[in-house]
Amino acid sequence: MRDFAHSTKGFTFVESLIAFSIVGIFLALTWATAAFLLQKGREQTLRTRAHFLAVEGVEIVKQIRQTAVNKDRQNGFRDAIGSRDGEYVIERNGAAFFLKEGQNESIEMPESPSAFYCRTLFFSGEDPALRMLRVQVRWGDAADCAFGEETLEYRTYLAQYNPS
Numbered sequence: 001m002r003d004f005a006h007s008t009k010g011f012t013f014v015e016s017l018i019a020f021s022i023v024g025i026f027l028a029l030t031w032a033t034a035a036f037l038l039q040k041g042r043e044q045t046l047r048t049r050a051h052f053l054a055v056e057g058v059e060i061v062k063q064i065r066q067t068a069v070n071k072d073r074q075n076g077f078r079d080a081i082g083s084r085d086g087e088y089v090i091e092r093n094g095a096a097f098f099l100k101e102g103q104n105e106s107i108e109m110p111e112s113p114s115a116f117y118c119r120t121l122f123f124s125g126e127d128p129a130l131r132m133l134r135v136q137v138r139w140g141d142a143a144d145c146a147f148g149e150e151t152l153e154y155r156t157y158l159a160q161y162n163p164s
Helices: 013-071 076-081
Strands: 086-093 096-101 105-109 115-124 130-139 150-159
Touching: 013 076, 013 086, 013 096, 013 115, 013 130, 013 150
Parallel strands: none
Antiparallel strands: 086 096, 086 115, 105 115, 115 130, 130 150
16 A cells, blocks of 8 residues: 655656746736737727817817808808918817917827827818818827827818808
């Protein structure tokens, strides 16, 4: 009969090494997957914010246009949108928004992940009663918007309302 109290049999060094290697590989894969998912989640958060900033730009321009049209139906659209092609930024004075020639309206988002965004509106078109609006949002470089890592762009047309 065997004496189990004095058994010295256990895992060999090679068996232990293989078991630790397998556990280590699974831990490394889990760590890499978690890091990858966190990075992609951060990137998606930044892109979603840029999307909302671009849509907000379009909506503010529509509000500026409609306010001007309501004040002066005849010339309101042209006064609000202008007939000149170029780059514009949105400025705010109290509760009113207006367009100002310029580029790279800086918008800081301090929430995690914090980022600096730059929004520029471009108007173009030969017909002053039909203007193409392009809203560009850049992010990734707090010092200079021209070198942002990512760019998101929306285009739409704005037409003058002509009641018959």
